[in-house]
Amino acid sequence: MTVSEKVSYLKGLVEGLDLDKDDKTVKVINAIIDTLDEVAECVSELELDVADISDQVDAVDEDLAEVEDYLFEYDDDDDEDLYEIKCPECGNTIVADLEMIDNDEIKCPECGASLQLDIEEIEE
Ligand SMILES: [Zn+2]
Secondary structure: OOHHHHHHHHHHHHHHOOOOOOOHHHHHHHHHHHHHHHHHHHHHHHHHHHHHHHHHHHHHHHHHHHHHHHHHHHHHHHHHOOEEEEOOOOOOEEEEOOOOOEOOEEEOOOOOOEEEOOHHHHHO
16 A cells, blocks of 8 residues: 555545534544645655656766777777787788787797897887
């Protein structure tokens, strides 16, 4: 039972008593019920607002996760430091990271030629 339903039920109970509306005590009871009715309406509106905001937060959370994924990927690519080296023997383009380049030397996977590298020159 929601708060609104409880207040409606209470209203029905009081109406069923068929009380004298001009009686001071009955006026107080009716005023209390009217106030409860307004409070229940406010609570219902707030519940709807909270549900809306919750949906929006979920959407923002999903968007943020996508942004994080993008930034993470971008960082990975940035950290890898890939170099494209053209083999002077066979013309094959070798994509290598720093780990593959040992002592400024790399072996061409196509023709097996050992290539002498100048890292500083490649970075430019
Ligand atoms: Zn080669």
